[in-house]
Amino acid sequence: MPDDAILVLNAGSSSVKYxxxxxxxxDALTLHLRGxxxxxxxxxxxxxxxxxxxxATRELRAGADHDAALSAVxxxxxxxxGELNLVAAGHRIVHGGQAHSAPVVIDAAVLEALHQLEPLAPLHQPHNLAAVEAVRRVAPELPQVACFDTAFHRTQPAVAQRFALPRAYEQRGVVRYGFHGLSYEYIAARLSEYDPAAAAGRTVVAHLGAGASLCALAGGRSVATTMGFTALDGLPMGQRCGNIDPGVILHLLQQEGMTAAEVERLLYRESGLLGVSGLSADMRVLLDSxxxxxxxxxDLFCHRTxxxxxGLAAVLGGLDAVVFTAGIGEHATPVRRRILEGLAWLGLELDGAANEAGGPRLTAAGSALRAWVIPTDEERVIAAHxxxxAA
Structure with a gap:
């Protein structure tokens, strides 16, 4: 019998990666095709x-929407x-809310519930779900699975998920969710191959890309992360502001006269590396400038990281390893160097040549705190789930 094939989709507003x-x-998984x-x-x-x-590259019809894109895919x-049999499609869905702590087969009820979470991830959720809807229309026989960026963090203790707001808001879902969970799940599963002691101990994973966050792992489980209710929180990112005093938002609304939509655009699309530099959201461009x-x-990105x-080391009660992953984490040598030099007080001894070479180990043999580069693979996690x- 032919092997099964799993389609993995990661949809944005103007693109679909597959x-x-x-x-x-x-259960062996082998990458067969991508695009x-x-x-x-x-x-x-x-x-x-x-x-x-x-x-191969080909043009689609002018103005092609998600349905046309998914049909072409x-x-x-x-x-x-070839001889493979396509049996299911798996999707990266950014927000699963409080109801989803694990991947789930998508049915009408699940889809409707996920649409209700769109205000919590306005840059991602609507487009993730547009791909689900498109597949339902162009290939209704294909089972679909939602894999959530928030699910990995549901292992966190309640204190790590709670805001200091009246409890009525917590009961309505206003909590710290955390994101990039599919990436962290992959790193947690692979870490023992690089550093068994860290995998069983205390590790901070730095998922640094256009979207950026950190996750504290204790024995491979998420106990704290820098993103919160939305993907705006925590580190400065390519175009997102990261952590900001809520009073700034009030000031923008009350004193600057901005509308909620204008503030949303400012925080999600005009801030971060782009806003501070006035030049680009791309770390490569900034490093070359x-x-x-x-x-x-x-400097701000490295300082905040x-x-x-x-802070995460304090939550963990110490630190055995730091892992860099995603676009900046895997490729921006100067950024890693600046961050790692700042961790010397924790016993980290940087191996400059190893960092220039991209690792995987970035620290000297006798370093008390170890550092690694481990490429992430969210698509493989989605395929496995x-x-x-559904397969």
Whole structure:
């Protein structure tokens, strides 16, 4: 019998990234195909990488929406399946709310409940769910599974999830949820291959990319994280502000006369590295620039990351390892160096040559605090959960 194939989808407002995994004997997963559709709603283009050296690109019709994009993806996937049998689609869904602490097969009730969470993740949730709706229309026979970025953090103690607000708001779902959970789940599962003592002990994982957060792991379980009720909280990001005094929001509304929509745009799209630098949201551009404002944006990012690692180390009662992952964490050597040099007080001895080489180990052999680079793979996590639930 042919092996099954699992389709993984990560949909944004103007793009859909996808991957296909072969699901063979003993639950083995092998990446078979990957690609993306970019420019949805405008000049949409489909990219297909068969992992054998062939990369194809084709234009979709002008103004193609998510339905057209997903239809093109499914056509491309089926054309490259060979003997494989496509059995399910798994989705990255940013917000699962309080009801979902694990992946779930999507039915009408689940989908409706997830739509209710859109105000909590306005940059992500509507587009994640647009892909689910599109697959339901263009391939209604295909089972779908939702994998949540919030679910991994439901192991946190209540004190780590609670705001100092009247309890009525907590009962209505105003709590710290945390995000990037699929990435943290992958790192937690892989850490023992690099550092068994850290995997069983106390680790801070730094998921640093256009969206950025930190997670404190105790024995591989999330006990605290820097993001909270929404994906705005915590570290400065590419375009998001990170932690901010709530009084600033009141000031913008009451004294600056901004509308709620204007404040939302400011905090989600015009702040972070872009806002501070006035140049770019891309860390690579800032590191290459000699503009003082670009340097100040990088300094702020590193300062806030270092400050938050210190806080998470206190929550853990000490620290055995730090792990860098995602785009900035895996590739921005100067950013890692600045952060790691700031952890010398915890006994970290940086190996400069190893950091320049990209690791995986970044610290000297005798370092009391160890540091690693471990590439994340959220798609593989989604594929595994989808195969378990729906294949």
């Amino acid at each position: 991957a296909v995994y072969r699901h063979g004997d003993e 993306q559709v970019e420019g949805i709603g405008a000049a949409a283009r489909l990219h297909v990488d068969d992992l054998q050296g062939a990369v 499914l056509d491309a996937v089926r054309a490259h399946l 000699d503009d003082p404002a670009a340097e100040e944006a990088v 270092l400050r938050e690692i210190g 989808t195969a378990r639930l």
